[in-house]
Amino acid sequence: MDVAVLAASMTPFGDREAWVNELATEAALACLDGAGVEPAALDHLYLSNMASGEFEGQTGVMNALAHDIGAVPAYAQRVGQTSASGGAGLYAAWQSVASGASEMTLLVGAEKMTHQTTGEAGDVIASLTHPTEYAHGVTLPSFAGLAARQYLDRFDAPRESLAHIAVKNHDNARKNPNAQFRKEIDIETALASPMVADPLRLYDYCPVTDGSAALLFCPASVARQYTDDFVLLSGVAGATDTHVVHERDDPTWMSAVAQSGEQAFEMAGIGPEEVDIAELHDMVTLLEALQLEAFGFAERGEGWQYAMDGTTTLDGELPVNTSGGLKARGHPLGATGVAQAVEIYQQLMGTAGKRQVEAEVGLTCNVGGFGNCVTSAVLEAAE
Amino acid sequence: MDVAVLAASMTPFGDREAWVNELATEAALACLDGAGVEPAALDHLYLSNMASGEFEGQTGVMNALAHDIGAVPAYAQRVGQTSASGGAGLYAAWQSVASGASEMTLLVGAEKMTHQTTGEAGDVIASLTHPTEYAHGVTLPSFAGLAARQYLDRFDAPRESLAHIAVKNHDNARKNPNAQFRKEIDIETALASPMVADPLRLYDYCPVTDGSAALLFCPASVARQYTDDFVLLSGVAGATDTHVVHERDDPTWMSAVAQSGEQAFEMAGIGPEEVDIAELHDMVTLLEALQLEAFGFAERGEGWQYAMDGTTTLDGELPVNTSGGLKARGHPLGATGVAQAVEIYQQLMGTAGKRQVEAEVGLTCNVGGFGNCVTSAVLEAAE
Known part of the structure; x- marks a missing residue:
């Protein structure tokens, strides 16, 4: 069955004076409104969220969302895959429609984090790693930091290559009204920012963010009853890597990215050369380079060149993180994987405003941990 | 597509000297071993768990499980639906197979709770309700307690009718080697136990429990390559009710049970009269009576009679909670919905030992909150 994305929305990302369910409700209602679909028409509702219990003492968030948007008695479930919860939500939503269980599925990703100190939020995030x-x-x-040192040394990559990824993503975020950081930075600023884990500095890392994003899924045949302009989720797959990172043969090779990518490409019947645009999981700058390699966009050891030489900039051959990425759009854990697909949806629909590029096929990659679990998805404009 | 349950297992429930991932691994490996399926053959892995982050500071539990049982690179996802996480896992596992995404899916439900005081565990459980x-x-x-008082008054039911539910479930648990409480209790003991919320007493409530349960799903066509003896998940559906309980017209009518049950029955092509055995969510004794009514097994206001008059005892017309139920088998939150289906699997396969009944069709009902979200499932012996 062809599974359609009928509508997409996201809240502004950043420091929000709203709790996780208020954020989720905001994105959900905007998405339904955009599609002209009533909440009562929903069969299934998935809420991607990593840690509302730890952050806010609330675990019934999916039931609260169904209640708050008026979707009761729709089935509601919370999807958890740590920082890849949003990507896992794409997969869950796809399965709900493709299995015939639901003809109208709303996926919402949401996280509220900024009321915590960075240290408190960091403790919760650290709970996703192996003890x-x-x-x-x-x-x-x-x-x-350890992986970046090994990568830069091994492939003779200059330190500033990673800073170029941050600069590019900040530059894109300036054109995204929903991004957390809409300010330009330069290479010098990035390289002079405070050290976090040598050789990586503050501007190599994504921030702590509040926000929510939503997508509406249905069979393509149902989508056509609403509009001719929609997007297909033509490929989606997930894979794990060792949960103990030091057990990997090569910590700079993201095997779960490669494996989920291969499966998603196979399902969509395309190869990496047919992808026009990608939203990659730049939790840290290095990861964008590693994902370019794992998907086969770049040769092994050459991913660092792509932001520097302009391949992945907005006017490049393969624009990456046109949204600003996790680095500058922000990273509200469970919302990120959904927001990635919202960006691809907007680009494919031609509604991406000042950051619009020409694209017919887009890819998202949402990473849990350091590639411990990854979901990749291919989206295409419906014909 | 017919979705098969190829194997089932559970750990002993109770006070276990093991962390959630050790429990999950124990159930997972026993399940795979029972089916003769290698961990490497798994495509998808779902871990139903409510609160490992809150209880143990661990949120990467599904990735740890994939790692610990040797299932990497299988896709792994955590399924959350508060105390109904296990039932939601049944639905997720069904969708993964029915959608064609996976040909071999392992579902594990697990929770570790007894290292917390009852107060600490209660605070986490309270996080599933509306603030x-x-x-x-x-x-x-x-x-x-409030709902029980209304129910007993309104339907002129004697207080001891609820105690009969506890006595029945304790009696069944005596015959279940994996149950937490394998001791007989009598009506007098139940009615004299400490008051918790008038009119309900300690023996009306389920305990705090550690434990894990697992089920292996695949297309029926794949199951037949392994064995002729398996079970079909022929119906499964979920529904929500208001997340604020006092907004309901009638708090003693479980509408999400009724709605998910109707859908599950319709999917299986049966009615309640064809169900031989049921595992209901007796988080509190009253709920077993309310579910009997919502599914249509009993008339409105008559569910309280069924344990008293023997209808739901082991030798009755409709044995309910042959496992001992949440009351006496125990209630490790995320594991419960999976364990319910394990009990039905064993009954349908004729491997339920001293508590074996004659059954070809079984039903499970896993409840989140006070019916805020419910998943119901119909299982049948494969022919």
């Missing part, structure tokens, strides 16, 4: 790593201080930011 | 209710002291146990 043996955490005990040795190998949190995600510190591990990224 | 406005919690602020007024309307936690699940206290709400159950």
Whole structure:
């Protein structure tokens, strides 16, 4: 069955004076409104969220959302895959429609984080890693530093290549009214920002963010009853890698990205060369380079060149993170994977405003941990 | 597509000296071993769990499970639906197979709770309710007291009718080697136990429990390559009710049970009269009576009679909670919905030992909150 994305929306990302369910409701109602679909028409509702229990003491968030938007008695479920919860939500929503269980599925990703200190939020985020790593201080930011050092040394990449990824994504975010950071930065600023985990500095990392995003799924045959302009989720797949990162043969090779990408491409019947635009999981700058390689967009050891040489800039051959990415659009954990697909939807629909590029096929990649679990998705404009 | 349950297993429930991932691994490996399926053959892995982040500071539990049982690179996702996470897992696993996304899906439900005090665990459980209710002291146990008083008064039901449900389920648990409480209780003991929320007493409520349960799903055509003896998940559906319980017209009518049941029956092509055995969500004794009514097994206001008059005892017309139910088998939140289906699987396969009944069609009902979200499932012996 062809599964359609009928509508998409997102809230402004950033420091929001709203709780997770207010954010989720805001994105959900905007999405339904955009499609002209009543809440009562929903069969299934999925809420991608990593840690509302830890952040806000609320675990019934999917039931609250069904209640608040007027979707009761629709089935509601929370989808968890740590920082890849949004991508897992895409897969869950696809399965709900493709299995015939639902003819109208709303996926909402949401997270409220900024009421916590960075340290408090960091403790919750660290809970996604294996306890043996955490005990040795190998949190995600510190591990990224180790991996970046190895990558730069091994492939003879200049330190500033990673800064170019941050600069590019900030530049894109300036054109995205929903992005958290809509300010230009330059290479010098990025390279002079405070050290986090040598060689990585503050501007290599995504921020702590509040926000929500939503997508509406249905069979393509149902979508055509509403409009001729929609998007197809033509490929989606997920894969795991070792949960203990040091057990990997090569920590700079993202095998779950490669495997989920291969499956998603196969399902869509395309190869990486047919992708026009991609939203990759730049939790840290390095990861954007590693994902370019794992998907086969770049040769092994050459992903670092793409932001520097302009391949992945807005006017490049393969624009990456036109939204601003996690780095500058922001990273409200469970919302990110959904927001990635919202960006692709808007680009394919031609509604991306100042950051619009020409694209007919887009890719999203949402990463849990350091590639511990990854969901990749291919979206295409419906013909 | 006919979706098969190829194997089922559960750990002993109770006070376990093991963390959630050790419990999940124990159930998962026993399930795979029972089917003769290698971990490497898994496509998808779902872990139903309510609150491992809150209980143990671990949120990457599905990735840890994939890692620990040797299933990497299988896709892994955590399924959340508060105390109905296990039932939601049945639905997610069904969708993964029915959509064609997976040909071999392992569902594991697990929760580790007993290292917390009852107060600490209660605070986490209370997070599934609407904050406005919690602020007024309307936690699940206290709400159950209010609802029980209304039910008993309105339908002229004797107080001891609810005690009969507890006595029946304890009696069944004596015959279940994996049950938490394998001791007989009598009506007098139940009625003399400490008051929790008038008129309900300690023996009306389920305990705090550690445990895990697992089920292996695949297309029926694949199942036949392994064995002729398996079970079909022939109906499964979920529904929500208001997340604020006091907004319901009638708090003693479980509309999400009724709606998910109707859908599951329709999908299976049967009616309640064809069900031979049911595992209902007796978080509190009253709920078993309310579910009997919502599914149409009993007339409105008559569910309380069924344990008293023997209809739902092991040798009755419709044995309910042959496992011991949440009351006596125990209620490790995310594991319960999976364990319910494990019990039906064993009954349909004729491997339920001393509690074996004659059954070809079984029903499970897993409830989140006070019916805020419910998943119902119909299982049948394959022919």
